[in-house]
Amino acid sequence: MSLALTELRMSHFRSHKAARLVLDHRPVAIHGPNGAGKTNILEAVSLLSPGRGLRRAGAGEMVRRPEALGWKVRGTVEGPGGAHQIETWSEGGAARQVRIDDKIAPQVALGRIVPVLWLIPAMDRLWIEGADGRRRFLDRMTMSFVPDHAEAALTYEKAMRERNRLLKDQVGDAGWYGALETQMAEAGQVLHRNRQAALDHLRAAQEQVETAFPVADLELVTGEGDWGGDLRDALVRGRSRDMAAGRTLVGPHRSDLLAAYAAKGVAARECSTGEQKALLVSLILANARALAGMVGAPPILLLDEVSAHLDASRRAALYDELCALGAQAWMTGTERDIFADLGVRAQFVKVDESDGLSRNVQE
DSSP: OOOEEEEEEEEEETTEEEEEEEOOSSOEEEEOOTTSSHHHHHHHHHTTSSSSTTTTOOGGGSBOTTTOSEEEEEEEEEETTEEEEEEEEEETTOOOEEEETTEEEOGGGGGGTOOEEEEOGGGGGTTTSOHHHHHHHHHHHHHHHOTTHHHHHHHHHHHHHHHHHHHHTTOOOGGGTHHHHHHHHHHHHHHHHHHHHHHHHHHHHHTTSOOSSOOEEEEEEOOTTOOTTOHHHHHHHTHHHHHHHTSOOSSGGGOEEEEEETTTTEEGGGSOHHHHHHHHHHHHHHHHHHHHHHHSSOOEEEETTTTTTOOHHHHHHHHHHHHHHTOOEEEEESOGGGGGGGGGGSEEEEEEEETTEEEEEEO
């Protein structure tokens, strides 16, 4: 059985005062003019997974203005593990809360139910901008394979914040650092192993099938300090330098994902814009294939304006591969014709705007 969101409700979320979509397991093609709220729908779906969503926005930024003080997103998810009801909401700008099957749950629990991956236009520059975005991209894929990856990341980041506070305060007593560095080392090694395992899954998945998209050579580099297999020792040795900088300079928070267009032997950062986009699509498809082989279903995919930088033949090939995978891919575009090659293999949703209210008409 594939994984799909079969009902989505939004209340006072972004531009949507109240909206409901009832869906099947086919890809979802959302079309309408700019500013109508297409990406807002994808963002709502992204919040059914752990984290801050595809825009990385604060909870207070998602509420519809000016009349509402809070927002809510509800979804029904069907997959190999059965059906689940998920609600997430925020009131008065407070941190968002999660309820799964009528029980309050931590956000990390969503990763075990709804793996979600996305590509948005801001990621088109992923290969040429800073390492932060590439780490987030890799961690999102890693979380799809290892849901507990999110917990390890939270543990690591909390311990690192405490260590950084000591460094900024110029605390020299080694006794204050020991427990934090041990915690960072344990969680950091888990993060590194999880990321390496995810890359192994992606490499294997890229070799499984012939595809219209380029194979990417992938490498995880540990960054400054090259701490290798002993992070705790590297943290201890680096205290003086870290104190001078006021922050931790070594660890998995400094790692980077490097990629190259395998057939050409060209680093991703040096490829054309279209090639860079094709590499991103290739990795998302590889991730989906790997998950389908492991758990019996690909993740839900959110592909915002995915046709940008893809020519007509590659766009048609993408649709064919998504349908062959059985993935419920949510795609946006300004014109319905962009999705013409999907035909009856997809369900179409038209979004328009009138008098400040978004009206979603499922076709």
